[in-house]
Amino acid sequence: MCVPGCREELERHFSRRGLLTRLAAAGAAGAVATMPGPAEAVPPRPKQIRVRRFVDLTHTLDPRFPTWDGHPGIELKKVASVETDGFNIFEWNLAEHSGTHIDAPFHISATGQTVELIPVEKLVVPLAVVDIAHKAESEPDYRLNIYDILEWERIHGRLRRGSCVAMYSGWGRHIGTPRYRNRDDKGVMRFPGFHAEAAEFLARERDAAGLAVDTLSLDHGSSKNFRVHKVWLGSGRWGLECVANLHDVPPRGATLVVGAPKVRGASGGPCRLIALV
């Protein structure tokens, strides 16, 4: 059943889909090229951000934190110690997409923006949290779709331009157990993600700045074509993966500060995410 306004919104959306589908036939690169990039002009910023508390949306990264390929995402080597050198210092060997981290457009495209080039104005944004936990509980392959977004808008109002739209699937509670990666008997991971059409909708119709998930990937775990990565990052936008504590922020009204690493040429990297609530 369609929520009120849903039909009209979908008709508006899909009336443009014919063109998109034809272009998509030319391959992912073609489809990506049709997606509007984030607006060049920075949207007007709020004059005041109301803050009552801060919520840390970051998991602690250590060698046991789950990763896409199952290898440790970080290793620390002590190179100086207080006892002998006066200071404790480590070297880190870090797989770039480990822990709570950002995907920059360059992650999926040789010509995409590397992480240090994302302007700071795109890193402090309204945060919208779409709760699909109940659906993901019974269907690990669930993909957050346009209906979920429109249902959110029916309750909370239209998404603000330049928002980060976060999928709360409840998957964070599985960290520390095999259920987080949730590999089936064929080794295929089963966890929820965004639907590519929802990503297209959020870029095209809502000019969202970022996507965020509390799982290992913007795409659902069993995706074979990584279509959300291609559509979303390919449109020049960023994504956040392995986000923590989304249960502790309201569906609407928080401001997200994305403490992305500023490393030249990187395709992403571990972030500190702080929500001002």
Add this chain to the structure above:
Amino acid sequence: MCVPGCREELERHFSRRGLLTRLAAAGAAGAVATMPGPAEAVPPRPKQIRVRRFVDLTHTLDPRFPTWDGHPGIELKKVASVETDGFNIFEWNLAEHSGTHIDAPFHISATGQTVELIPVEKLVVPLAVVDIAHKAESEPDYRLNIYDILEWERIHGRLRRGSCVAMYSGWGRHIGTPRYRNRDDKGVMRFPGFHAEAAEFLARERDAAGLAVDTLSLDHGSSKNFRVHKVWLGSGRWGLECVANLHDVPPRGATLVVGAPKVRGASGGPCRLIALV
């Protein structure tokens, strides 16, 4: 000449110094033990943060960014590429205290807090910028002292509890030249930093949350005893080094968000620093 109120403030401060000095004679560890830690109770947060613009206080980190020991602070190794693997991914080999970065208390103390344990409430704080650029220009060994702080307070009002107090020395303009490390003919670095007494004052009398510098070290470059590190980090507080763009934030009124890495057991690490102005 003393600024108005300076004499009274110094008398108040130094009346407690007799005890401090006696304890300091027992060595750095003893002195550190006398310093009050950051207040346990989180200070009342502002109900509203006014924001008109965002200022990125972070330098871009690459292998050429100046480091304490002169070795590259980061090296990226490409482990996957879009052309052959569908994704660009790097591994980073990172010296923990590289680029714009945070020093956690553990950097100087075996029992100090590691970076992931600093609570998020201590990472979003009022920012006060003390300009000593003119003094540092003529005296590279200049140390920001209590007089500089009291002069700042005379103009801008008393420091808010829980602030980050930043030294703006103008040193950032030397990045990319040997002048940033500024080694003399004996190999000793010459750049400004905080005076240890100013650090003690900010901990004891103002309960500041953090110190920040636009140089390589909280201590001045030719320090032999790293007294500011010992006093400040030893009191359970954090420091920021190699901070960018302090000329672009007001002396008072900005809010600093410290995007510190959340890596278990680390003594610090590269940060994304964003000022809400």
